Every structure is written in C-alpha cells, then in structure tokens.
Amino acid sequence: MNPEPLSPGLWGILATPFHGPDLSVDLASLGRQVQLFRELPAAGVVALGVFGEGAALDSREQRDVVEAVVQQGDGLPVVVGISARSTAPAVEQARLAVEAAGQNLAGLMVQINGARPQLLAQHFSAIFEATGVGIVAQDYPLVSGVHITSDQILDTLRRCPFIVAVKSEAPPTAAAIAHLTGGTQVPIFGGLGGVGLLDELAAGAAGAMTGFSRPEALLAAIEGWNAGGMAAAHEAFARWLPLANFEAQPGIGLALRKEAFRRRGIFEEADVRPPMPKMPASLGPILQQHLVVLERTNV
Numbered sequence: 001m002n003p004e005p006l007s008p009g010l011w012g013i014l015a016t017p018f019h020g021p022d023l024s025v026d027l028a029s030l031g032r033q034v035q036l037f038r039e040l041p042a043a044g045v046v047a048l049g050v051f052g053e054g055a056a057l058d059s060r061e062q063r064d065v066v067e068a069v070v071q072q073g074d075g076l077p078v079v080v081g082i083s084a085r086s087t088a089p090a091v092e093q094a095r096l097a098v099e100a101a102g103q104n105l106a107g108l109m110v111q112i113n114g115a116r117p118q119l120l121a122q123h124f125s126a127i128f129e130a131t132g133v134g135i136v137a138q139d140y141p142l143v144s145g146v147h148i149t150s151d152q153i154l155d156t157l158r159r160c161p162f163i164v165a166v167k168s169e170a171p172p173t174a175a176a177i178a179h180l181t182g183g184t185q186v187p188i189f190g191g192l193g194g195v196g197l198l199d200e201l202a203a204g205a206a207g208a209m210t211g212f213s214r215p216e217a218l219l220a221a222i223e224g225w226n227a228g229g230m231a232a233a234h235e236a237f238a239r240w241l242p243l244a245n246f247e248a249q250p251g252i253g254l255a256l257r258k259e260a261f262r263r264r265g266i267f268e269e270a271d272v273r274p275p276m277p278k279m280p281a282s283l284g285p286i287l288q289q290h291l292v293v294l295e296r297t298n299v
Helices: 028-041 058-075 089-103 116-132 152-161 173-181 197-202 217-249 253-264 280-294
Strands: 008-014 043-048 078-082 105-111 135-139 163-168 188-190 207-208
Touching: 008 217, 028 058, 043 058, 058 078, 078 089, 089 105, 089 116, 105 116, 105 163, 116 135, 116 152, 135 152, 152 163, 152 173, 152 280, 163 173, 163 253, 173 188, 173 197, 188 197, 188 207, 197 217, 207 217, 217 253, 217 280, 253 280
Parallel strands: 008 043, 008 207, 043 078, 078 105, 105 135, 135 163, 163 188
Antiparallel strands: none
16 A cells, blocks of 8 residues: 655754754754644654755764654654665665654655656665655755656656655746646645745645745745635735745855744754855844844734
8 A cells, every 4th residue: 555645734844953062963952943843733844854964964863863853743744854865875764764753754755866767766666665654756956966857757756656745846846846736646845945835836736845944934825825825825925035035045045044043042053064054144134134024023
C-alpha cells in the first residue's frame, strides 16, 4: 500500500539553532520554534531541510534534532530532509530518520539529483524500499544544481506512486506549479520563503513548505485563499511581504531569518555554521525597521 499524500496547508521548514563558541545545537531554542508551529497550528514541520543546515550536522546531531522535534511536536507530523544526494548515503540518513522519528514521520524530503526520470525513480525507490516512508521530491536547482523540466518530474511521479508531495522551488515557481498540478494529483507545495505564495496558490499549490520568522503570516495567507481566493489572501498577507522579501535575500536569507527569530525571542542566538554566510551587520538596523512597522500595525 502506498503512503498517504501530505495534508494541504503550511509545512514549516525548521531552522536549526546553534549556541556557544562551538556552535552546538541549541535544543531549547529548537523546541520553542516547534511549539510556535504546533500552536498555529501548522499541518506539520520539516526538520533537517536545506535551511535546517542538515548537511552541516553529524549523524548524532541529526538524530538529536529529529528526536527533539518529535518530542516537542507532541504528535505534529514531521518530514525529515535527506541532505545526501547519492543513493547509499541517502538511504543511511533515511534509516536514521526512521529510527529517530518513529510513527510521527510523515515523509522523507529528498532532493532531485538528476534529470533522467528512470535514474531518479531508481534513487527514490531505493530510499522508499529501505524505509517504507513516502518521499517528498524537492526540486531546488539553486542548491542541487540540477535542472529538470516539469514533464520530467511528472514522468518520475508516474514511476513512483509512493511520492507523497513535491516541493517545487524552480523559478518561475507559479508556472512550474501550474504545469505540475495540471498533470498529477500529488500535492505540490511552494517554498522560497513564501514570497511567491499567492501566485503559487493561484496555480494550484496545496500550500507552502517553507520557513519564515512569522509563519502565522503564511498560514493566514493560505486560510485567506481557502476562504476568499486572491482578494482575501492579499488582505491577509500584504503587510508581511516586505519582511518576507527581506528574509529571502540570496545567500544570507537563513542568517536573516535566524536573527529575526532571535529578536522575536524564539532563538537564543542567531549563528549559522560555515559555509553559510553570516548576516551583514549593516542589515541589522534595516531588519529592526521592518519589525517596528509590523509592531505598529499590531501584527
């Protein structure tokens, strides 16, 4: 029996907080972040994604993060990102995720590692056969370096009935999502910090699978769309878009998001692990201006 598709709505990408001179994982701050998503409530969360710096953690840290997310989530569905792109290490990471997450594991997010559907299907199948857990196929060419067409993704989906969602992050995202939703019943989610969320919803996206220091804004946009279409989504999300755009700056977006979480009181510290770049000090006052404006509008 194939696994159930992911539920529509907001799936929050969790950043991994660090603290101290050794940049050890800060499980207390991680717990506060999970609680934020649980209380919204989000449909689920994603641990160890690209913006979760999963590739910068050793296997013990990866296990600790997943176990903490499951514990703090208290039943919240969890997707675990697999950072390895070659099949053998990806299978190893997937097995670790299954051991750490148990029954709360809703899927394994695996990056598309090639554009040939037959080989890509073999990669996904090996991970599924080793774990029995549904695959979330992530199309993120900025990170993977892989450029695949929507038709090639649809071909892969036909070969892999165990895929429970696609995370589509290949610009222009709305066009890609419209093509995918026209050819499959598998739920397609947008990402990229939510800056294209309204267009992605209009193109048929099932929701957002992304991070933002104000995830309640993403949920408000989705709920607005479901209740009243584009006009209601506009009204719910417009005030948040300047901050979302600020956090989505290439290269430094994760550092900006972590600092915004720190100023919100969710994270104790905002450090990233190399080679992720730090937030330029010159942007701190600009971030504060965004936050002051939002506070004045009582959001």
